[in-house]
Amino acid sequence: MSESSLPTFQHYQHAHCESGVTTNLLRHAGINMTEPLAFGIGAGLFFGHLPFLKVSGTPATTYRIWPGAIFKRVAQRLKISIKTQKFSSPEKAEAALDAVLAQGIPVGLQTSVYFLPYLPEAFRFHFNAHNLVVYGKEGNEYLVSDPVMEHPTRIAAADLAKARFAKGTPEPRGFMYYIQEQTTTPNFEQAIRSGIKQTGFFMMTPPIAWFGYKGILLLARKLKKYPERLSPRKASLYLGNIIRMQEEIGTGGAGFRFLYAAFLQEAARILQHDEFDNFAKELTEIGDAWRNFAFNAARIVKSRSGTLVSYTQLGDQLKSIGLREKDFFAALRKLK
Amino acid sequence: MKTDEVPQDVLAYKERDKIRKLMYAVDAEGHYTGVNSSGWEAENVAMKEAWTEIETELQETLAEVKAGIASPLAYYMHQHLMDVSLLSKYAGIWQWRVKRHLQQKHFSKLSEKTLAKYAAALNISVATLQSLPDNK
Numbered sequence: 001m002s003e004s005s006l007p008t009f010q011h012y013q014h015a016h017c018e019s020g021v022t023t024n025l026l027r028h029a030g031i032n033m034t035e036p037l038a039f040g041i042g043a044g045l046f047f048g049h050l051p052f053l054k055v056s057g058t059p060a061t062t063y064r065i066w067p068g069a070i071f072k073r074v075a076q077r078l079k080i081s082i083k084t085q086k087f088s089s090p091e092k093a094e095a096a097l098d099a100v101l102a103q104g105i106p107v108g109l110q111t112s113v114y115f116l117p118y119l120p121e122a123f124r125f126h127f128n129a130h131n132l133v134v135y136g137k138e139g140n141e142y143l144v145s146d147p148v149m150e151h152p153t154r155i156a157a158a159d160l161a162k163a164r165f166a167k168g169t170p171e172p173r174g175f176m177y178y179i180q181e182q183t184t185t186p187n188f189e190q191a192i193r194s195g196i197k198q199t200g201f202f203m204m205t206p207p208i209a210w211f212g213y214k215g216i217l218l219l220a221r222k223l224k225k226y227p228e229r230l231s232p233r234k235a236s237l238y239l240g241n242i243i244r245m246q247e248e249i250g251t252g253g254a255g256f257r258f259l260y261a262a263f264l265q266e267a268a269r270i271l272q273h274d275e276f277d278n279f280a281k282e283l284t285e286i287g288d289a290w291r292n293f294a295f296n297a298a299r300i301v302k303s304r305s306g307t308l309v310s311y312t313q314l315g316d317q318l319k320s321i322g323l324r325e326k327d328f329f330a331a332l333r334k335l336k
Numbered sequence: 337m338k339t340d341e342v343p344q345d346v347l348a349y350k351e352r353d354k355i356r357k358l359m360y361a362v363d364a365e366g367h368y369t370g371v372n373s374s375g376w377e378a379e380n381v382a383m384k385e386a387w388t389e390i391e392t393e394l395q396e397t398l399a400e401v402k403a404g405i406a407s408p409l410a411y412y413m414h415q416h417l418m419d420v421s422l423l424s425k426y427a428g429i430w431q432w433r434v435k436r437h438l439q440q441k442h443f444s445k446l447s448e449k450t451l452a453k454y455a456a457a458l459n460i461s462v463a464t465l466q467s468l469p470d471n472k
Contacts, residue, residue, distance in 0.1 A: 015358045015370070036360070036368070057419060114417070120351035122383055126417055148357060150372075167425035237389050243382035249357050253337055258360040262368035284362060288337060291378075298378035301385050 009106050009135035011145040011152045015252030015259055017131040018070045019044055020147025021108045024133055025071075028106055029179045031078070031186060040263030041077050041191045042070030043198040045256050047325070048211050049219040055169065056126065058241040061219065063255030065202070067110060067129035067170060071177055073198070077191035079184055084177040090161040093174030098137060100178055106135035106145070110175040112166030118146070118153045123249055128166045148249055192267050199260075200333035203325065213329065216322030224315035227308045235311070236301045243294045243301070254287035254294075261287060279332055286328060289321050337361045339369060343376040349384065390417060401468060407443030408468055412458050426457035 009028060014020030019039040026033040039045070046065045053060040068084075075082040087093035100107050112128040113119055136143035141154045155163075164174045203212040210218060219242070226235040245255070252259035261283040268276035296317065300310050339361040346353050356372040363369050394414045400406035413423050420438070424431040429450065436442040437454070448462070455462045 013358050013370075013372075015360060035370075056417070120354045122347075122350035122352040122387070123355075125386075126422060148355065150356060168422050233389070236385060240382035240385040243378055244386065247376060247379040248383060249355070252358065252360040253342075258337060258368070262360045265368050280368070281366075284337070291337060294378045298381040302381045 006138060006143065007101075007104060007106075007136035009133065009143070009145050009152070012147070013150050014147040016044070016064070016250050016256065017147055018042075018067065018129075019259070021131040021133050022071045022074050024145060024147060025106060025108055025179055026074070026078075026080070029080070029182055031080070031182065034266065036259055036262035036266050037188070037192075038070065038074050039256070039259050040199075040267065041188075041195040042072075042074045043195045043202065044070045045199050045260045046202055046211070047213070047215045047255075049215045049222070050210050051218075051222055053169075058238050059222075061242050061245045063246055063251060063257075067131070068175065068177075071108060071131075073195070074191075075179070077194055078186035078188075080182050080186070081180040082177060083180050084175070086172075087174035090165045090174065093164055093176070094157065094161060096174075097134065097176060100176075101134065101137055105178050106133050108133055108177045109160075109164060110172035111160070111163035112168075112172070113163075115159050115163035115166065116146075116155065117159055118144070118149070118155060126166065126168055128168050128170055128172055130163075134160070188270055192270060196267070196332065200329050203329040204333060213322050213326040216325060217319060220315045220318035220322055223318060224312050227311050232304065236304055239297050239314075240301045243297050246290060246294050254290040257283055257287035257290055275335055279328070279335070282328060286321065286324050289317075289324065293317050293321060339363050339371050342371045342373050344374045345377045345380060346374045347380045347383075349380075350387065352380070352383070390414070398468070398472060401440070404440055407438055407440045408465060409443055409454055410438040411468060411472075412460065412465060413438070416458055423454075423457060427453045428457075429453060 012024055014023060014035040016035065016039065019035050019042065022038040022042060023033045023035045026038070044065050046062065048062045050060045085096060087096065097107055109132055111130050111132060112126060113130045114124050114126045116124070133145040134142045135145055140157045142157060142160055143152065144155050145152045164172055166172060206212045206214065209215065226238060230238065247253065261280045264276045264280035264283060268274060268280065293314070296314055300314065342359050342361050352375060356374050358370045359373045360368050361371050397406055397410050397414050401408055401411050420431055420434050424434045427434070437446060451462045451465060455465045458465065
C-alpha cells in the first residue's frame, strides 16, 4: 500500500483522553467541537472516593465520570447517531474494527495504557480506561490518534489486541465506538444546559458519602487518619495516588477543574449569559486550591515524614475545597 | 492557574520527558487556553513514589525467591506490575490458588498446564517462568 492511499485523520492534542477522542471524532464528522465543550456537555466532571475498592493496592479516587459516559452523552445531547460494541474475543473485536475502518470511519477504543508501547514507560500502569482513535491499518499496524500525544502514532495489531482485552477494573472487552451519521444540526444551547444540569446532580445529590462533594469530605476525613491507620510507606503511597489521579496526564490540571472552568467560559459565550463567566472564575480559584493541596501533599510524600499535624492540615485543606465545591455546584444548579 | 504559571518541570525518568501534555490555563485577558507542559514537580514526586514502591516490592520479592520461600511467579507478577487479583484474572486461576502458587513449595508441584496459563498471562515462556532472570 502506498503512502498516499492511507486514510487521513486530523489529529489534535487534548488534555483528557475521552473528551479528546470525542472532540476529534466529532470534528472529523464536521462538527465544530472543542475539548471543554465535549467535557462539559458529556458531564465529565465528578468526584468519587471508594475506600474499599483497591486499585493496585490503593483506594480508588476519581475526579471524572466513569469511562465511556462522555462520548455517549455528547452524542445523545447533540443527536448524533453512534454505534458502541463490546466483544467476547480479541479475534471478533479485531475483525469488527477492521470492517469499520474499511468503510473509512475512525473508531474510538477503550484500552489499557500498560499495553501501549508508544506511551512513556512512566505512565504505563494497569490503567484500563484510556481512550484513543484508530483511523486506519497498514499491514500489521494500526494508525493511532491518541489525544494525549502531540502527534499521531502507530501500534502493532498484537499490542492493540492486548490493550483492548486487558483484565482488571474496568475491563474494556474490546469496547469500540464510532459516529454513524449526523441527522440534524446540533443544538448546542440545549446540550450545554443538560450537561451542566447532570454534573450539578452528580456533584450534589448522591445520598452515599463516596460521590460528589461528599466524596471530597469523606477523603478529607480518611486522609487525616492515615498516619494512625497506615504505615508511613502506605500513607505516602495513598497520598501519592491522589496526586496522580488529580494531576498526572489527562486532567488538564487540578483534576479536570480547569477544563470544566474553560467549558463554563464557552457556555457563557454560546448561551450569551455573562454569569457563567463568574462561575468559571470561581472554579478556576477552586482549581488553584486543588493545585495547592497537591503541592502540599507532594511535600509530605517527598519528605516521607508525614506527621499527624501535616496530615491534619492537609485534611482541613481538602475539607474546605469540598465545602467550596458544595456551594459552587449548589449555585450553578440554580442558575437559569 | 495563569498561562505563565504552567509548570515546566522536565523529568528525564522512564521516558516521562517524551510527552508535553496539554494543560488549561487563563491568559492575560482571563480567557482559557491550552498550554503544553513538560510536567510538574508535585506530580513527578508522586509518580516516582509509585515506581519506587514497585521497585522496593520487587527487590523484597527477589530476596524471598532467592531464599527459596517465594516462587519465581511472585517475582514476575511484581515485575509486570500485577497483584494477586489481577494475575488471577489474566491467568484464569482462582485467587486463593494464585496466592499458594506464590510460595515455592506449592509452585514447584505445578502441572505443565497451570504453568502454561501463568506464562501466557505474563507473556513469557514456561522455561523463563521457572527461574529468575539470569542477571538477577
